[in-house]
Amino acid sequence: MSASLTLNKITAQKGISIAEAANRVADLGWTPSYVQEAMTFPTDYKISKTPRDPMKQVLRSYFPMQEEKDNRVYGALDAALRGDMFRNVEPRWVEWMKLFLAIIPFPEISAARSMAMVGRLAPGEELRTGFTMQMVDEFRHSTIQMNLKKWYMENYIDPAGFDITEAAFGKCYATTIGRQFAEGFLTGDAVTAANVYLTVVAETAFTNTLFVAMPSEAARNGDYALPTVFLSVQSDESRHIGNGHSMLMAMINDPSNHQLLERDLKYAFWQNHAIVDAAIGTFIEYGTTNRDKNKESYAELWHRWIYEDYYRTYMLPLEKYGIKIHHDDVAAAWDRIVKKNYVHKTAQFFTVGWSVNFWRIEAQTEKDFEWFEHKYPGWYAEFGDFWKWHAKLSVPGETNILFNSDVGYSYPHRCWSCMVPCLIREDFVCDEVDGKLYTYCSEGCRWTHKVAFAAEYEGRATPAMGRFSGRREWEDCYHGWDVADAIKDLGFVRPDGKTLIAQPHLRFDEKDMWTLDHVRGHQLGSPLRGFRALSPIEREVAIADYRKGFKINPCH
Amino acid sequence: MSAQASRAAAKPAIVKSGAAGSAVFPGSDSRKYNYFEPKGRKATHYEDMTVDVQPDPERYLLQDWIISFPDGTPTYSKDWTAAKSSNWHKFRAVDQEWERTHYQRQSTICGMVQNTIENGRRSGAPARFDAAWVKILQNHLGAYKHAEFGLGTSTMQAQRYGYTQMVNNAILTNSSYKLRFAQDITLYLSEIGLDLPGFDIAAGKQHWLEDPIWQGVRKSIESIMGSNDYLEQYFATNVVFEPLVGELFRSGFLMQAASAQNDFITPAVVSAAEADYERNLANTVELFHILGEDPTHGGHNIALFNKWLVKHADLALDASNHLQPIWSQPRVKVATFADALAHAKNRIKGIASELGLKLPANLAS
Numbered sequence: 001m002s003a004s005l006t007l008n009k010i011t012a013q014k015g016i017s018i019a020e021a022a023n024r025v026a027d028l029g030w031t032p033s034y035v036q037e038a039m040t041f042p043t044d045y046k047i048s049k050t051p052r053d054p055m056k057q058v059l060r061s062y063f064p065m066q067e068e069k070d071n072r073v074y075g076a077l078d079a080a081l082r083g084d085m086f087r088n089v090e091p092r093w094v095e096w097m098k099l100f101l102a103i104i105p106f107p108e109i110s111a112a113r114s115m116a117m118v119g120r121l122a123p124g125e126e127l128r129t130g131f132t133m134q135m136v137d138e139f140r141h142s143t144i145q146m147n148l149k150k151w152y153m154e155n156y157i158d159p160a161g162f163d164i165t166e167a168a169f170g171k172c173y174a175t176t177i178g179r180q181f182a183e184g185f186l187t188g189d190a191v192t193a194a195n196v197y198l199t200v201v202a203e204t205a206f207t208n209t210l211f212v213a214m215p216s217e218a219a220r221n222g223d224y225a226l227p228t229v230f231l232s233v234q235s236d237e238s239r240h241i242g243n244g245h246s247m248l249m250a251m252i253n254d255p256s257n258h259q260l261l262e263r264d265l266k267y268a269f270w271q272n273h274a275i276v277d278a279a280i281g282t283f284i285e286y287g288t289t290n291r292d293k294n295k296e297s298y299a300e301l302w303h304r305w306i307y308e309d310y311y312r313t314y315m316l317p318l319e320k321y322g323i324k325i326h327h328d329d330v331a332a333a334w335d336r337i338v339k340k341n342y343v344h345k346t347a348q349f350f351t352v353g354w355s356v357n358f359w360r361i362e363a364q365t366e367k368d369f370e371w372f373e374h375k376y377p378g379w380y381a382e383f384g385d386f387w388k389w390h391a392k393l394s395v396p397g398e399t400n401i402l403f404n405s406d407v408g409y410s411y412p413h414r415c416w417s418c419m420v421p422c423l424i425r426e427d428f429v430c431d432e433v434d435g436k437l438y439t440y441c442s443e444g445c446r447w448t449h450k451v452a453f454a455a456e457y458e459g460r461a462t463p464a465m466g467r468f469s470g471r472r473e474w475e476d477c478y479h480g481w482d483v484a485d486a487i488k489d490l491g492f493v494r495p496d497g498k499t500l501i502a503q504p505h506l507r508f509d510e511k512d513m514w515t516l517d518h519v520r521g522h523q524l525g526s527p528l529r530g531f532r533a534l535s536p537i538e539r540e541v542a543i544a545d546y547r548k549g550f551k552i553n554p555c556h
Numbered sequence: 557m558s559a560q561a562s563r564a565a566a567k568p569a570i571v572k573s574g575a576a577g578s579a580v581f582p583g584s585d586s587r588k589y590n591y592f593e594p595k596g597r598k599a600t601h602y603e604d605m606t607v608d609v610q611p612d613p614e615r616y617l618l619q620d621w622i623i624s625f626p627d628g629t630p631t632y633s634k635d636w637t638a639a640k641s642s643n644w645h646k647f648r649a650v651d652q653e654w655e656r657t658h659y660q661r662q663s664t665i666c667g668m669v670q671n672t673i674e675n676g677r678r679s680g681a682p683a684r685f686d687a688a689w690v691k692i693l694q695n696h697l698g699a700y701k702h703a704e705f706g707l708g709t710s711t712m713q714a715q716r717y718g719y720t721q722m723v724n725n726a727i728l729t730n731s732s733y734k735l736r737f738a739q740d741i742t743l744y745l746s747e748i749g750l751d752l753p754g755f756d757i758a759a760g761k762q763h764w765l766e767d768p769i770w771q772g773v774r775k776s777i778e779s780i781m782g783s784n785d786y787l788e789q790y791f792a793t794n795v796v797f798e799p800l801v802g803e804l805f806r807s808g809f810l811m812q813a814a815s816a817q818n819d820f821i822t823p824a825v826v827s828a829a830e831a832d833y834e835r836n837l838a839n840t841v842e843l844f845h846i847l848g849e850d851p852t853h854g855g856h857n858i859a860l861f862n863k864w865l866v867k868h869a870d871l872a873l874d875a876s877n878h879l880q881p882i883w884s885q886p887r888v889k890v891a892t893f894a895d896a897l898a899h900a901k902n903r904i905k906g907i908a909s910e911l912g913l914k915l916p917a918n919l920a921s
Contacts (some may be wrong), residue, residue, distance in 0.1 A: 014750055025739050025743075028705035028738050041716075043765060064666055084575065094574060112728060116717075131707075135732070139655055154587050157571065157574050157584070159583065163588060167608070172609045180623075188626075365741075455626065466624060467626060469623060469624040494583035
């Protein structure tokens with residue numbers, strides 16, 4: 001047999017090129033002439049240029065490729081069980097997955113729905129296959145994540161919290177920030193939501209911390225399932241980034257879009273930062289038991305993925321098209337992470353509120369302290385005593401840390417925009433919108449609510465832009481409730497009807513577990529109600545006081 | 557003592573393992589999603605993957621939708637269809653599709669279609685197709701692919717609007733099937749075109765846009781695409797257009813006539829769409845049956861569906877009648893339009909009867 005003879009050479013036959021196939025598929029569309037196409041979600045942008053398809057893939061090759069990816073994922077899950085993964089997994093890590101995996105399937109399926117919104121906006125059908133693949137991809141992500149969560153529930157030592165997952169998602173004070181993320185993908189101006197917020201910013205920038213950085217940390221904690229699922233998910237993201245960039249390029253040449261693009265890039269970046277960095281930063285830094293000083297901290301990961309990869313190589317080149325980039329916000333976000341301890345304050349907040357969560361949060365230990373101090377000099381002085389308090393107060397019978405005045409923690413206001421509390425006290429701002437007073441974690445979030453989500457932007461009518469709605473301050477939903485009654489109403493109680501799903505430790509003995517009786521006797525309250533009730537002078541004093549912050553008392 | 561408890565009793569007090577069963581405590585055996593009512597005795601995997609992922613303020617969405625459209629419409633609204641339901645969460649897709657089963661099925665179809673085309677071309681089959689048949693494939697199958705694409709884009713639009721995850725995902729997979737099939741035909745014709753001198757790949761679109769034979773179908777499809785009610789789109793697609801036009805052309809013509817023209821490839825390619833439709837139809841019938849039987853809104857819904865049926869059946873019937881000349885074009889005639897139409901009418905009669913709908917007079921004959 002000739003050395004150069006291969007089966008492929010024997011069986012090959014003339015076919016059409018990939019580019020030709022993509023062109024012919026794109027020619028399936030036409031402009032209706034009998035009946036006008038249905039109304040779609042409106043946008044204030046003008047898209048006159050046909051977006052180009054950067055991927056040139058057709059569904060015939062897409063579906064088998066995805067099936068193969070699935071086979072690898074599900075095979076790996078089987079292998080993890082056979083290899084007794086859960087025997088060695090770190091419960092500290094898996095507990096945080098109760099929160100993460102409660103949040104993420106809804107944003108994913110929201111992205112699928114949003115493909116309906118962009119699918120009809122652009123002229124031509126070149127990108128239709130890209131949008132179709134993204135729609136099915138997001139359906140994949142949503143259900144593959146529900147499957148992973150079920151798998152944890154079936155195999156991890158403590159399934160409570162996984163078992164109520166979607167109900168918990170709708171009710172918890174921490175998952176609420178994920179809804180801001182998801183609803184932003186599919187509500188309001190169609191381009192703002194489905195193109196800029198979703199594909200240009202969330203998927204291009206922040207999925208790298210979500211789906212690449214976080215799985216690495218999972219593997220360090222003995223969890224091989226999360227990397228298997230999420231790196232497979234991330235492999236779909238390049239397609240979505242391509243869709244986003246292509247739409248962006250179709251709009252960017254029209255200078256009348258620049259003003260809106262600048263608004264949306266700024267809004268989307270700031271809100272993704274506020275939400276994703278709060279959540280993923282906490283999972284990576286506080287959900288891990290691995291304290292290898294050579295590994296990157298979340299701040300270092302952020303610098304790699306968001307600053308270098310997104311800001312420098314994706315955003316900055318947009319300037320040559322005449323887009324004004326919000327450099328100051330990137331610097332401000334970096335400062336919030338590195339200098340203002342945004343992630344650490346978020347983890348602290350989640351921990352203070354452990355009793356109204358649906359997962360366990362154990363205290364950080366001396367080993368953790370050392371790592372944090374190494375990566376974030378000054379950390380111990382600000383947070384060391386807090387974690388010692390958490391360890392001390394983790395025993396049933398102690399006063400719940402949320403209400404324990406010995407600790408010195410002062411419960412924060414909720415940001416009306418990103419819905420993460422106003423944790424960086426010195427940045428706290430408030431403002432009136434439509435005659436009502438609201439609180440914000442930062443100037444960026446104040447601007448988002450008051451300026452970006454409005455009917456007019458810098459003198460230009462923006463009739464398609466969305467509006468903030470709903471009961472955005474979680475605390476208001478339970479204002480005046482006893483915390484035990486609130487927990488019951490939330491459904492965050494184990495099947496015995498009294499033991500809390502959340503626990504401030506990882507001790508799996510019934511005698512160590514908190515019940516409703518252990519937390520009863522303290523009332524929840526809405527900080528915003530109290531703030532609104534103040535006179536203008538009292539309010540100024542309260543703001544100045546809030547901005548001063550608090551000091552955790554020494555824990556002996 | 558349960559097996560789990562006895563295992564735990566043998567363990568030391570400090571639990572070193574994160575595996576299920578390594579300790580017993582309240583909730584340690586709560587290993588099922590417990591926040592929804594399964595349709596059957598036990599939740600299916602599809603239900604676990606699907607139910608409640610799209611939240612609802614009437615169930616668990618404590619803080620309500622937190623972003624709205626400028627007119628105050630929330631992220632999801634019941635007002636996006638004229639149909640009403642006392643429980644939008646009741647519906648479960650009959651095909652039980654979630655991502656894995658969807659990719660498995662789509663991938664199997666892609667492999668089947670591609671193998672059939674490759675092997676057919678390798679054996680030189682397209683060159684043996686009857687010349688008149690080649691023109692039919694070029695002009696009419698080439699035109700029909702646009703109808704499939706129109707249904708694909710229409711359902712892609714519709715999957716944004718449903719009030720629950722179950723409704724939207726069923727419409728999403730419908731869209732995925734339609735768009736795949738539109739591409740299947742496009743690539744199939746492109747590939748056999750390589751073996752057929754003079755084959756004009758652009759002719760199909762020209763017929764779709766200009767040939768009087770196809771204008772009824774185009775109008776019918778554009779009417780579905782033009783509906784502002786997502787459930788009307790879903791209803792018109794699967795309850796009306798598919799049996800009266802889609803199946804009529806696919807099964808009533810292409811699949812019956814092809815072999816007599818020396819074409820064994822086209823029926824295999826087209827058969828995938830017939831199997832897709834069976835699943836899409838099952839999902840559709842289940843949804844509209846639930847809505848028609850709704851204890852509070854059943855009467856309203858049935859009246860609405862009857863209205864949609866009349867509107868879209870008029871268009872679809874006109875479309876199918878315009879297609880009649882195609883049945884005369886093959887050199888070897890093995891199927892008659894009259895038989896195919898009678899079969900199509902029977903099919904829609906059966907579907908309408910399942911749903912408790914009144915068949916319009918023009919379909920009853």
